Amino acid sequence: MFRPLKILIGTKCPPTRCCSAFVSRMRFSNLQYVNRLKEDDEACAAALQNAHIFLFHRLSPLLQRTEHRTLRPTALVCSGTEPQNHRTTEESVLIGCSEENQAQFCLDVGKNILNPGSSLSWWPETLNSVQDPSPYEPDLCFLLQGQALLRWNQTSGFCSTTGQPTHRNRAGSQRVCSSSGIIYYPKMSPVVIVLVSDGKRCLLGRQSSFPRGMYSALAGFCDMGETLEETLRREVAEEVGLEVHSVSYSSSQHWPFPHSSFMMAFHASVSPAHTQVSCQLEDARWFSLEEITSALQVKTPPRRGDPPVVWLPPKHAIGNRLITEWRSVSCLHYVNM
Ligand SMILES: NC(=O)C1=CN([C@@H]2O[C@H](COP(=O)(O)OP(=O)(O)OC[C@H]3O[C@@H](n4cnc5c(N)ncnc54)[C@H](OP(=O)(O)O)[C@@H]3O)[C@@H](O)[C@H]2O)C=CC1
Ligand SMILES: [Mg+2]
Structure with a gap:
C-alpha cells in the first residue's frame, strides 16, 4: 500500500496526493535533491560541474559592493565544460541548491592560516548591508551555514x-x-538568548568582546543536562542578579560565531519591584522605549573618537529580532493605554 520514500525522491508530488506546497517542497524536490547529494559522492561531484561556488577567504565571505552600495556574495559559476581544479573539488562544501536544482557550494580560498579572530571581524558592519537575495542567490543564512561547515571541516x-x-x-x-x-x-552548541523586561523597559548587556557601543539581549550556553528554561534562569541570575518569572519562546537561529551555536530566543519578565541590576558583564542596564527606538536607527557601530552611541545587533541577528518584537509590543501597549 505504501511506496518506499526513495522511489518518490526527486519526483514531483503525485497529483492524487493532497499536500501543502511546503510539504511538497520538503518531501519531493530541492531538499531531497540536496540530501541525495550528501549521500552520493558521485552525484555530488557531478553536481559540482554545474554549480555556483560562493567564495570565502579565511572563513570570511568574499562580498562585492553593488551599485546600490549593498554587498553581495562572490560566486564562481561552473559551466560544466572546464575541468574543476583539484582544490575546488576536494574542499568546497555543499550548502543547498536553487529552485532549479543547481547545486550551491562554498569554498575557502585562503584557508591555510586559521585565525579565529578573522572570522569574527567581518560581521558587525556587513550583516546590515548584505543585500536581500535574488531568486538565484543564497540568502545570508546560507552564507552563515557555509561558514560553519567550512570551519567544521577545517578543524x-x-x-x-x-x-x-x-x-x-x-x-x-x-x-x-x-x-x-x-x-x-x-556539531552545534545550544545557546539561550533572552530579552528581559520589567513591563516598561528592557534589559541589555554588553561584553568587552562586543563591537564598540553594542548592547544585546543576555545570552549563554546550555550546560550539559540543563533544560532551556533552567539555562535561561541561571544565565539571567548569573549575569545580572535578577530572577525572571514568565518566559515565552520567540524564535531560533543558527549562529556561526564563535563556533556554530544554535540560538533559541525568549522573552522573560521580572517584577517591577525587583529590577536592581548586579552586573557580571562589562555593563548591563535598562533601556526605555525611546532609547530603544533611537538605538534601532543606528546602522553602524561607532568608531574610535565618535561620541558614545548605543548600537544594537544587526538586523539578521536574533538579538535584533527580540528587541524589535519587544518594541512593537511596547508601542501597542502605549497606544492602548
Ligand atoms: N545572534 C545574536 O543576536 C547574538 C548571539 N550571541 C551569541 O551567543 C553565544 C553565547 O553568548 P555568551 O554570552 O558568550 O555565552 P556565556 O554567557 O555562556 O559565556 C561564554 C562563556 O561560556 C563558556 N562556555 C560554556 N560552554 C561553551 C561552549 N559550548 N562554547 C563556547 N563557550 C562556552 C566559555 O567560558 P570559558 O572560556 O571560561 O570556558 C565562554 O567564554 C555566543 O556565541 C554569541 O556570539 C550573543 C548575543 C547576541
Ligand atoms: Mg553571556
Whole structure:
C-alpha cells in the first residue's frame, strides 16, 4: 500500500496526493535533491560541474559592493565544460541548491592560516548591508551555514578517539575516521538568548568582546543536562542578579560565531519591584522605549573618537529580532493605554 520514500525522491508530488506546497517542497524536490547529494559522492561531484561556488577567504565571505552600495556574495559559476581544479573539488562544501536544482557550494580560498579572530571581524558592519537575495542567490543564512561547515571541516581533520585522520564525503557534511570508521557530523552548541523586561523597559548587556557601543539581549550556553528554561534562569541570575518569572519562546537561529551555536530566543519578565541590576558583564542596564527606538536607527557601530552611541545587533541577528518584537509590543501597549 505504501511506496518506499526513495522511489518518490526527486519526483514531483503525485497529483492524487493532497499536500501543502511546503510539504511538497520538503518531501519531493530541492531538499531531497540536496540530501541525495550528501549521500552520493558521485552525484555530488557531478553536481559540482554545474554549480555556483560562493567564495570565502579565511572563513570570511568574499562580498562585492553593488551599485546600490549593498554587498553581495562572490560566486564562481561552473559551466560544466572546464575541468574543476583539484582544490575546488576536494574542499568546497555543499550548502543547498536553487529552485532549479543547481547545486550551491562554498569554498575557502585562503584557508591555510586559521585565525579565529578573522572570522569574527567581518560581521558587525556587513550583516546590515548584505543585500536581500535574488531568486538565484543564497540568502545570508546560507552564507552563515557555509561558514560553519567550512570551519567544521577545517578543524575536524583528526578523530578524537583514535587520533587518525578523518576523511570527508564530497558534500562536506560528514567525516569518517580512516582507522575506526567512526562517523562525525557537524556539531552545534545550544545557546539561550533572552530579552528581559520589567513591563516598561528592557534589559541589555554588553561584553568587552562586543563591537564598540553594542548592547544585546543576555545570552549563554546550555550546560550539559540543563533544560532551556533552567539555562535561561541561571544565565539571567548569573549575569545580572535578577530572577525572571514568565518566559515565552520567540524564535531560533543558527549562529556561526564563535563556533556554530544554535540560538533559541525568549522573552522573560521580572517584577517591577525587583529590577536592581548586579552586573557580571562589562555593563548591563535598562533601556526605555525611546532609547530603544533611537538605538534601532543606528546602522553602524561607532568608531574610535565618535561620541558614545548605543548600537544594537544587526538586523539578521536574533538579538535584533527580540528587541524589535519587544518594541512593537511596547508601542501597542502605549497606544492602548
Ligand atoms: N545572534 C545574536 O543576536 C547574538 C548571539 N550571541 C551569541 O551567543 C553565544 C553565547 O553568548 P555568551 O554570552 O558568550 O555565552 P556565556 O554567557 O555562556 O559565556 C561564554 C562563556 O561560556 C563558556 N562556555 C560554556 N560552554 C561553551 C561552549 N559550548 N562554547 C563556547 N563557550 C562556552 C566559555 O567560558 P570559558 O572560556 O571560561 O570556558 C565562554 O567564554 C555566543 O556565541 C554569541 O556570539 C550573543 C548575543 C547576541
Ligand atoms: Mg553571556
